Amino acid sequence: MDRCLLLCSPHVALFPHCWNTTVYYGRIVHSKSLSQLEILPKAALGVDTDGTIRFLDGEVDSAEAAQKKYSAQGFENATVVVLGKLQFLFPGLIDCHFHAPQWPNNALGMEWPLREWVVHMTDPIEASYADTAKAERVYSALVPKLLENGTTTAAYNSTIHVPATKVLMDACLRHGQRALVGKLCINHRVTAGNGEGSVEEGLKHSREVVEYARRIDPEGKLVRGCVQPRGATYVVPEYLKGLGELSQNKGGDVIPVQLHMSEALPDVEYMKKMYPDAPCYASVYDAVGLMHSQTVVAHAIHLTPLDMSILQRRGAGVAHNPTSNTCLTDGECMVRELLERGIKVGLGTDCSAGYSPSILEGMRQASNVSRHRVMHTGDDKLKLALEEVVWLGTMGGAGVVGLERKVGNFEPGKEFDALVVDVGLDDNVNVEGWEEDGRALVAKWVFLGDDRSIRKVFVRGRLVAGKDLKEQSYLAAQKN
Numbered sequence: 001m002d003r004c005l006l007l008c009s010p011h012v013a014l015f016p017h018c019w020n021t022t023v024y025y026g027r028i029v030h031s032k033s034l035s036q037l038e039i040l041p042k043a044a045l046g047v048d049t050d051g052t053i054r055f056l057d058g059e060v061d062s063a064e065a066a067q068k069k070y071s072a073q074g075f076e077n078a079t080v081v082v083l084g085k086l087q088f089l090f091p092g093l094i095d096c097h098f099h100a101p102q103w104p105n106n107a108l109g110m111e112w113p114l115r116e117w118v119v120h121m122t123d124p125i126e127a128s129y130a131d132t133a134k135a136e137r138v139y140s141a142l143v144p145k146l147l148e149n150g151t152t153t154a155a156y157n158s159t160i161h162v163p164a165t166k167v168l169m170d171a172c173l174r175h176g177q178r179a180l181v182g183k184l185c186i187n188h189r190v191t192a193g194n195g196e197g198s199v200e201e202g203l204k205h206s207r208e209v210v211e212y213a214r215r216i217d218p219e220g221k222l223v224r225g226c227v228q229p230r231g232a233t234y235v236v237p238e239y240l241k242g243l244g245e246l247s248q249n250k251g252g253d254v255i256p257v258q259l260h261m262s263e264a265l266p267d268v269e270y271m272k273k274m275y276p277d278a279p280c281y282a283s284v285y286d287a288v289g290l291m292h293s294q295t296v297v298a299h300a301i302h303l304t305p306l307d308m309s310i311l312q313r314r315g316a317g318v319a320h321n322p323t324s325n326t327c328l329t330d331g332e333c334m335v336r337e338l339l340e341r342g343i344k345v346g347l348g349t350d351c352s353a354g355y356s357p358s359i360l361e362g363m364r365q366a367s368n369v370s371r372h373r374v375m376h377t378g379d380d381k382l383k384l385a386l387e388e389v390v391w392l393g394t395m396g397g398a399g400v401v402g403l404e405r406k407v408g409n410f411e412p413g414k415e416f417d418a419l420v421v422d423v424g425l426d427d428n429v430n431v432e433g434w435e436e437d438g439r440a441l442v443a444k445w446v447f448l449g450d451d452r453s454i455r456k457v458f459v460r461g462r463l464v465a466g467k468d469l470k471e472q473s474y475l476a477a478q479k480n
Contacts, residue, residue: 021054021075022047022461025063026083028056029090029442030409031395034339037387039438045089046075047416051461056410086424086431088441091409092152092417092459093359094397096319097258097298097348100156100168101126101135103142105352110327114264117328117353123192126159126184135164139171146177147465149358149451152417152458153178155258155296155319155348155401157228158209160184160196165209169223173216176464178417180296180401182228182258183209185243188236199239206246210255221460224256226296231260232284233270244288256294256402259285262307263299264330282310291316294402298348300338301331308341317344317400320392322365324353332369335392336382346397359397363389363446386443420456420466421445427452 028043043058044066054073060066063080083089102125109121129135146154154172156179158165165183172179183206187196196202206227213225227247229235235243247255262268262281271281278284283306285291293315300311300318311318320333338345347362348354356362370384384392398408407417423429423441428448434440445453457465 021049021078022081023063023066023070023075023078024081024083024089025060025066027088027438027441028058028410029088029438031091031387031391032409034391034396035385035387037390037439037442039088039442041438045410046070046073046078047461048074049461051416051458053410053412053414053416055412083420084422084424086435086441087420087422087455088438089410090150090419090421090442090445091394092407092419092457093150093393094153094346094401094403094408095146095151095349095359095362096155096296096317096346096397096400097321097350098146098154098156098357099351099353100139100142101129101159101164102352103138103357106357107355108352110353110355112328113266114328114330114353115266119191121352123190123194127192127194129159129161129164132161132163132167135161135167139168143168143171143175143177144465146357147175147457147459148454148467148470149360150419150454150457151177151357151359152419152464153180153397153401153403153407155180156182157230157258158182158184160186160194160202160205162205162208166212169209169213169216169225173223176459176462177222178403178407178459179223180226180256180258181209181213181223182206182226182256185227185229185239186234187239188234199236199242202235202239203242203246206243210246226256226258227290228258229290231263231267232281233267233274237275240284240290241288244285244290247292248289254292254294256296257290257292258296258298259290260298261285261300262302263325264328265302268302280304280306280310282307286310286314296400298350299325299330299333301325301333303334308338308343311338311343312341315344317346319348319350319400320345320366321348321350321354321362322369323356323362324348324350326365326369327355328353332373332376334373335366335370335384336373339388344396344399345392346400347392358450359393360446360449363393366392367447386439386446390442390446416458416461418458419454420468421449421453422455422467423449423453425452425467429453 210225295316395408
């Protein structure tokens with residue numbers, strides 16, 4: 001049953017194609033819309049040799065019936081994977097905002113507000129990645145750990161260092177994780193030596209990492225480069241303008257952008273001092289061409305109506321980071337208002353300000369933050385439902401990072417980024433009495449699960465991580 005899956009190495013760039021199609025049969029869960037979580041108790045899903053989903057069928061009564069029904073599409077002799085009674089397929093999780101170099105700082109420094117946290121925690125550790133060997137050590141452990149937690153796609157912030165940023169890109173490609181990666185740009189309010197030289201040098205280095213991503217993954221199947229100012233208050237106006245021009249790509253396809261905006265009130269006040277003529281924070285980015293449909297806006301907490309209007313008009317997406325926003329007491333993102341305006345919203349862990357690398361934890365904290373907003377306002381409509389937090393962690397995130405046509409759910413034609421979740425293992429999930437209730441199993445996993453519940457992790461149809469793969473690797477090592 002696992003011949004194709006096991007022999008596709010998780011450490012070969014872009015992974016050679018498996019030689020057989022695969023039919024998965026059992027409970028399949030994914031978001032159809034913000035309010036509709038589809039749970040098919042007995043369904044078949046077909047994946048071709050390129051890792052593309054060819055069918056999702058809830059009307060067949062067995063995998064063998066699906067093989068026969070879709071024989072004309074090459075599934076007659078497909079490998080069959082039958083899920084257990086307490087297992088289900090779930091889309092890969094998408095982390096829209098993760099500071100890769102801060103990984104060793106997780107759970108530290110939460111006693112400080114944002115600016116002090118940057119000075120005492122962020123700048124010192126990020127400056128240390130001038131040592132490329134450190135980048136090799138940290139990133140070679142980080143990427144597989146996120147995959148084990150079900151994060152099949154991550155939007156990473158790197159550091160100002162080109163070699164270290166390339167190491168991160170290489171690690172994502174090597175381990176099979178989708179990634180959006182940029183060199184961080186900082187030349188204002190610099191501490192701990194964590195700043196760049198001239199604007200010209202910074203722009204040159206940003207172009208270099210974007211071109212490097214294209215060189216190692218020409219079609220952008222896994223790794224894409226991006227333009228990445230830390231924020232409008234961390235680069236001088238000339239640098240911000242140059243990054244906007246770089247993103248606009250001389251009128252070609254825009255280069256994706258990751259940036260911070262309206263994370264904390266002191267940051268908003270500092271922006272007003274730097275840009276006294278700007279009507280709002282988003283307008284600063286918009287004026288230089290950094291606000292568009294491929295822009296990931298981290299945080300976006302303290303927004304004005306004009307900020308929201310610009311986000312909506314330009315099609316930019318918001319990475320909601322509920323854990324870090326709570327830990328640093330920055331504020332509460334207005335998720336409901338953003339969604340009602342049609343603004344794309346996904347979830348980020350924002351490690352290390354966010355203590356957990358798990359998007360499952362991000363879902364839980366997004367739920368909690370929405371409930372705190374209800375308590376503050378008395379407006380019950382601000383509360384996020386299970387269906388909505390699942391959407392934010394999957395399809396919502398796919399939209400924010402510009403991959404909604406490729407991943408996020410199991411629509412035919414998309415690529416198979418998926419988790420095999422097992423809620424019958426020795427972990428925190430207790431399903432006693434709820435074994436036949438699909439929604440209850442999903443809710444229990446979302447609010448109680450962790451990496452122990454994730455048996456397999458697939459990216460583009462290839463097995464790249466999960467409890468089963470880890471155990472197989474351990475057994476193989478023991479034999480040798």
